[in-house]
Amino acid sequence: MWSIVKSVLAALIGVQKNQRREEDFTSGRPAAFIITGIVVTLVFVLILITLANFVAR
Amino acid sequence: MAPKLPPQPPLQHSTTAVADGQAHGHAAPPKGILRWLLTTNHKEIGSLYLIFSLIMFFIGGIFALVVRAELFQPGLQLVNPEFFNQMTTMHGLIMVFAAVMPAFTGLANWMIPLQIGAPDMALPRLNNFSFWLLPVAFTLLLSTLLMPGGGPNFGWTFYAPLSTTYAPPSTTFFILALHIAGISSILGAINIVATILNMRAPGMRLMDMPLFVWTWLITAFLLIAVMPVLAGVITMMLMDINFGTSFFDAAGGGDPVLFQHLFWFFGHPEVYIMILPAFGIVSAIIPTFARKPLFGYASMVYAVAAIALLSFLVWAHHMFVVGLPLAAELFFMYTTMLIAVPTGVKVFNWVTTLFRGSISFESPMLFALAFVVLFTIGGFSGLMLAIAPADFQYHDTYFVVAHFHYVLVPGAIFAIMAGVYYWLPKWTGHYPNERLAQWHFWFSVIGVNLTFFPMHFAGLAGMPRRIPDYALQFADFNFVSSVGAFFFGTSQLLFVLVIVLCVRGGKKAPAKAWEGAVDLEWTVPSPAPLHTFETPPVFQRASH
Amino acid sequence: MRSAWRWLLAISLTVSGSQVHANGWNMPVGVTDISADIYNLHMTIFWICVVIGVLVFGVMFYSLFRYRHSKGAKAANFHEHTSVEVLWTAVPILILVGMAVPATATLKNMYDTSDAELDVMITGQQWRWRYEYLGEDVAFNSNMSTPRAQIRGEEERGEHYLLEVDEPLVLPINRKVRFLMTSDDVIHSWWVPDFAVKQDTIPGFINENWVKINEPGIYRGQCAELCGMDHGFMPIVVHAMEEEEFDGWLAERKEAAEEEAMGVDRDWALDELMERGESVYQAICSSCHQAEGQGAAPAFPALAGNEELINDLDWHLNVVLNGASGTAMPAFRSTLNPVEIAAVVTYTRNAWGNDTGDVVQPSMVAETIAQ
Numbered sequence: 008m009w010s011i012v013k014s015v016l017a018a019l020i021g022v023q024k025n026q027r028r029e030e031d032f033t034s035g036r037p038a039a040f041i042i043t044g045i046v047v048t049l050v051f052v053l054i055l056i057t058l059a060n061f062v063a064r
Numbered sequence: 065m066a067p068k069l070p071p072q073p074p075l076q077h078s079t080t081a082v083a084d085g086q087a088h089g090h091a092a093p094p095k096g097i098l099r100w101l102l103t104t105n106h107k108e109i110g111s112l113y114l115i116f117s118l119i120m121f122f123i124g125g126i127f128a129l130v131v132r133a134e135l136f137q138p139g140l141q142l143v144n145p146e147f148f149n150q151m152t153t154m155h156g157l158i159m160v161f162a163a164v165m166p167a168f169t170g171l172a173n174w175m176i177p178l179q180i181g182a183p184d185m186a187l188p189r190l191n192n193f194s195f196w197l198l199p200v201a202f203t204l205l206l207s208t209l210l211m212p213g214g215g216p217n218f219g220w221t222f223y224a225p226l227s228t229t230y231a232p233p234s235t236t237f238f239i240l241a242l243h244i245a246g247i248s249s250i251l252g253a254i255n256i257v258a259t260i261l262n263m264r265a266p267g268m269r270l271m272d273m274p275l276f277v278w279t280w281l282i283t284a285f286l287l288i289a290v291m292p293v294l295a296g297v298i299t300m301m302l303m304d305i306n307f308g309t310s311f312f313d314a315a316g317g318g319d320p321v322l323f324q325h326l327f328w329f330f331g332h333p334e335v336y337i338m339i340l341p342a343f344g345i346v347s348a349i350i351p352t353f354a355r356k357p358l359f360g361y362a363s364m365v366y367a368v369a370a371i372a373l374l375s376f377l378v379w380a381h382h383m384f385v386v387g388l389p390l391a392a393e394l395f396f397m398y399t400t401m402l403i404a405v406p407t408g409v410k411v412f413n414w415v416t417t418l419f420r421g422s423i424s425f426e427s428p429m430l431f432a433l434a435f436v437v438l439f440t441i442g443g444f445s446g447l448m449l450a451i452a453p454a455d456f457q458y459h460d461t462y463f464v465v466a467h468f469h470y471v472l473v474p475g476a477i478f479a480i481m482a483g484v485y486y487w488l489p490k491w492t493g494h495y496p497n498e499r500l501a502q503w504h505f506w507f508s509v510i511g512v513n514l515t516f517f518p519m520h521f522a523g524l525a526g527m528p529r530r531i532p533d534y535a536l537q538f539a540d541f542n543f544v545s546s547v548g549a550f551f552f553g554t555s556q557l558l559f560v561l562v563i564v565l566c567v568r569g570g571k572k573a574p575a576k577a578w579e580g581a582v583d584l585e586w587t588v589p590s591p592a593p594l595h596t597f598e599t600p601p602v603f604q605r606a607s608h
Numbered sequence: 609m610r611s612a613w614r615w616l617l618a619i620s621l622t623v624s625g626s627q628v629h630a631n632g633w634n635m636p637v638g639v640t641d642i643s644a645d646i647y648n649l650h651m652t653i654f655w656i657c658v659v660i661g662v663l664v665f666g667v668m669f670y671s672l673f674r675y676r677h678s679k680g681a682k683a684a685n686f687h688e689h690t691s692v693e694v695l696w697t698a699v700p701i702l703i704l705v706g707m708a709v710p711a712t713a714t715l716k717n718m719y720d721t722s723d724a725e726l727d728v729m730i731t732g733q734q735w736r737w738r739y740e741y742l743g744e745d746v747a748f749n750s751n752m753s754t755p756r757a758q759i760r761g762e763e764e765r766g767e768h769y770l771l772e773v774d775e776p777l778v779l780p781i782n783r784k785v786r787f788l789m790t791s792d793d794v795i796h797s798w799w800v801p802d803f804a805v806k807q808d809t810i811p812g813f814i815n816e817n818w819v820k821i822n823e824p825g826i827y828r829g830q831c832a833e834l835c836g837m838d839h840g841f842m843p844i845v846v847h848a849m850e851e852e853e854f855d856g857w858l859a860e861r862k863e864a865a866e867e868e869a870m871g872v873d874r875d876w877a878l879d880e881l882m883e884r885g886e887s888v889y890q891a892i893c894s895s896c897h898q899a900e901g902q903g904a905a906p907a908f909p910a911l912a913g914n915e916e917l918i919n920d921l922d923w924h925l926n927v928v929l930n931g932a933s934g935t936a937m938p939a940f941r942s943t944l945n946p947v948e949i950a951a952v953v954t955y956t957r958n959a960w961g962n963d964t965g966d967v968v969q970p971s972m973v974a975e976t977i978a979q
Contacts, residue, residue: 021369022690218834225795230793357687386808387810390719405697421683440665447657456718
């Protein structure tokens, strides 16, 4: 689980080791990555919205 | 990453494929104009797209030159403000929807099947249809210039209510034309996604694909996501104009700002639609001529995905001065600044690919290198524009015009030219005339900078966009820009000359036309026969 | 946050030299605290870009020169280096956070329109600005005053070509002035670079912005959002005065406005109305209906010889007061006063061969508006 989150975060900033990428792509569980990706994106957006609202006060 | 092919079977298959094609009982292809109207071959359709976009590049260019001629000196000399506005609008619309986008689709049509070892696109008839929609759409769009009241005159961003309540009568035709072009884009994108996901050579996984294929896969998803939004917003305009609704009319309870939100939710991903495939082309060319594998292939793919994702979260940075709430301004400022990170990763990767390479400077490489430098300059001004408080000064000035022309002309268009010079040997079997191509390159680089660099200064000094006449302190900048524009415009005739000469003859190119080239397209003969990879090649991953 | 801001400011000032006035190549420092803050943000991010550019292009051109194939360079085969990649991801993020902090502070300041001492309503119209001093009963239109002959090149162009108006907005220095901005037709954008105020004026919406000018002077700007044919010809001129001078000016304008209001009740002679009407027509109507009332087909109908106009006074007055829906003709009932409306209607009914002989009295217009 944690390794999936780490890979998705790596994708978000665009830095990934080739070896880890190979591992991810042979895991055979694309759905897990897609769901984690969507969740991480939502969390990312929520964090930014919260930050913007907090700063704007 | 560099995919290498076992040298044996596919070559023989693809060469025999031409003869096979007829033996299999395909009907004899129609001759003359019908051949082109009815073709379902990805290479022929690719060529049609490319020729169409080249013609439109010149038409849009002529509109730009009308604008630049009027701005050559203060005062109104050549055209009236009404026509001037039509020219700026049409220049933008034609360049975005009829020149840059079809050029990338043309390259995709030609090269994606060749790069993934597929015999054709997944949906060949749909492919034919999506191309032939384009001449219809843009003939209709151009014809509005001849209608009473003139063509669209509200800028390529067509903000309501200027484009609804206050628009010329031809606006309904403009909407129809954009609908047709939009359908063409969506169908083309669906086709590309279907091709890439289903028709890769056995053994080629997603992460083995060349970056041009990757960038186009992501671009196609962007297109499918946002073209319907454009269709929605122009349909709302259509309703406002013709059926008495008030989506964007404050007097009827509507909201003019809603238009901008919808437009830019389409418009910002659209910007990346025009640059991501360019990243792919440059990522193919730089390793080829540095004779060294691309640095950080995985990072490149992830960076493109990150840029595509962020592109949905930044649209309101085009609207920093419409009076958004403070929290919204901050949110969009932060997301926009973040885009600099993956974009920076890409530039660093290209530069590092060059480091300790073995670099030669053929024309595709020259254009690709100019792309890296000049696109980065456009990226820098983009970063400046992301700073919301400063954007209150930059917004809607020539600084913005300079910014997006730097990312679109020496960005997208240079990448297209680089791609054309890179793949011309594959398409025609001849190398382009290198001497003329180099002249074309140097004229283009000088012309582009002469045209667009002074616009930074004009904008900072306070010149707004889209004005037909300007105060005297902007005269010098505009003089230089206009001279540069005519120089750049004229030198593009060289491009046509090189292409025509290359189609007609020239130095013969072998299958692998460039020493450092590695992708699958270089395993089929030059020129590529009409049918290739009828039997899929066996793809073997390069070992690192 | 504060100290980071000062630190960045110090850098940018050191590097750029503390130039105060615009040199015509760069963004003006301007005459408000906000405009100076924005100038500093602009210069800071500019120099950051320059430094990154020098580094990146330096490595690039070094590589291009050093590793030429023609000089027999042999390509290495590396294609990955995680720590370098992490580094060039992390460093930009840090720089961006460093930029975001002062930018956020400035933006918050720009959004704080509280405690204004004067409210000015700015209304965009195709193609002029209207200024209204709220609570002071002073309002006027501001039109470009550059003659069309200069634009066509028939006359020598003046120093402030395209950046001059018949009546500038007058503001006091050292007082916080709040702008309330809206539009009567399409979206415009009110921009004065020296104040770093650029705000869209949107029909049906009221936007806010504010300015506190530090130095008296005359500041010029332009409409920044494409708003149709004469988008390039709706400049903004602001005359910033010392506070006492401004108070005197405002009192004077109030008096004049009262006098004008009195004028509604008296009977005006035809000549008087024609003279006033011509100046209103040239300032307000001529950009669409043209100087001689000939119009510009198909959007802007001719007024000279217009049968409907000549035959139907009530219709004519109604169109001027309420606009014509579905066209570019706006309603003038609230942007022109009864005297001006009466004068311009009388003028168009009697000029260019429209010899109806009709005299429309301001009192009659006031009555119609009241209904």
